[in-house]
Amino acid sequence: MAPQDAVLGWDDDTTAEVYAAFTRAFPMYGATSRDLAHRAALSDADLVIDLCGGAGATAHAILERVPRDAAVLSLDSSTAMQRVGRRTLIDIRLSWITTSAENLAAHVPTASADAVVCNSAIWKTDTTAVFAAVRHILRPGGRFVFNVGGGFAGVRHPDEQSTRTGPSLNTLIHEIAARDYGYTPPPAGTSSPKLPAETIAHRLAEAGLTVLAMDVTAQHSTMAEKKAWLSIPVFARPADGFTHAQRMQILDAAYALTTPETPTITSWLVVVAQRPGGSP
Ligand SMILES: C[S@@+](CC[C@H](N)C(=O)[O-])C[C@H]1O[C@@H](n2cnc3c(N)ncnc32)[C@H](O)[C@@H]1O
Numbered sequence: 001m002a003p004q005d006a007v008l009g010w011d012d013d014t015t016a017e018v019y020a021a022f023t024r025a026f027p028m029y030g031a032t033s034r035d036l037a038h039r040a041a042l043s044d045a046d047l048v049i050d051l052c053g054g055a056g057a058t059a060h061a062i063l064e065r066v067p068r069d070a071a072v073l074s075l076d077s078s079t080a081m082q083r084v085g086r087r088t089l090i091d092i093r094l095s096w097i098t099t100s101a102e103n104l105a106a107h108v109p110t111a112s113a114d115a116v117v118c119n120s121a122i123w124k125t126d127t128t129a130v131f132a133a134v135r136h137i138l139r140p141g142g143r144f145v146f147n148v149g150g151g152f153a154g155v156r157h158p159d160e161q162s163t164r165t166g167p168s169l170n171t172l173i174h175e176i177a178a179r180d181y182g183y184t185p186p187p188a189g190t191s192s193p194k195l196p197a198e199t200i201a202h203r204l205a206e207a208g209l210t211v212l213a214m215d216v217t218a219q220h221s222t223m224a225e226k227k228a229w230l231s232i233p234v235f236a237r238p239a240d241g242f243t244h245a246q247r248m249q250i251l252d253a254a255y256a257l258t259t260p261e262t263p264t265i266t267s268w269l270v271v272v273a274q275r276p277g278g279s280p
Pocket residue numbers: 006007010011023029033051052053054055056057058075076077078081099100101102118119120121124125126
């Protein structure tokens with residue numbers, strides 16, 4: 001079975017609507033998108049690619065930073081996500097292309113893009129193919145900026161450990177699912193990171209891209225935001241063997257054991273790479 005947040009799970013109208021509503025109501029995707037757009041140095045950009053742009057939270061942050069005559073292309077393989085984006089984010093500089101990230105070079109002229117920005121998605125793609133395509137369409141000196149969830153990259157910001165005040169919502173979900181449904185959670189600590197920093201560095205180098213920075217950042221949030229995030233169908237837990245209604249029942253029971261304002265921390269690995277040559 002495909003992983004729950006594999007691309008097929010995104011091409012669903014309910015997920016797209018609930019996801020987009022989440023990005024408007026809570027800071028997570030807006031804040032991470034603004035961070036990446038800032039690092040991409042967009043003030044003189046003519047062409048910027050929003051890779052795996054979904055419903056447009058990242059395109060919105062890019063549009064805030066590019067010149068008035070720039071062009072922004074938002075690429076995503078989910079029609080449902082882009083349907084929401086086309087309806088809610090209207091800007092003459094922005095175009096939507098429904099295609100996979102791996103297919104980027106078929107839609108963007110060679111060496112034409114000033115920057116490629118990818119928020120909260122790169123680990124869902126074939127990074128070897130995507131990095132090569134990004135190198136192909138970036139102009140010399142152009143930047144490729146993306147982030148990887150801490151769990152997928154195998155990194156943890158020190159704040160994540162020091163702020164922990166009790167069991168995570170995920171842990172409580174597993175406990176409730178075990179208690180009420182006989183669920184057996186996967187043994188803790190057995191899965192290895194899907195896209196470690198060393199693998200990223202190696203694949204970027206193979207593609208001919210230079211790493212300018214790899215930073216571990218901390219996103220400060222609350223249990224209430226975490227609960228809203230876990231209500232998005234594609235992210236709801238446990239992953240397999242439950243209906244969405246059952247997952248929401250388990251989530252409500254788990255959340256009832258927490259306090260909404262309890263701080264939570266999400267770690268990110270943030271990568272800035274560049275095509276060598278040209279002006280920075
Ligand atoms: C968490 S959303 C991020 C969307 C947007 N960047 C944001 O910050 O709101 C992940 C997106 O990645 C897209 N995606 C996943 N794998 C993809 C692939 N191989 N090619 C293109 N899009 C992909 C999904 O369709 C989904 O819209």
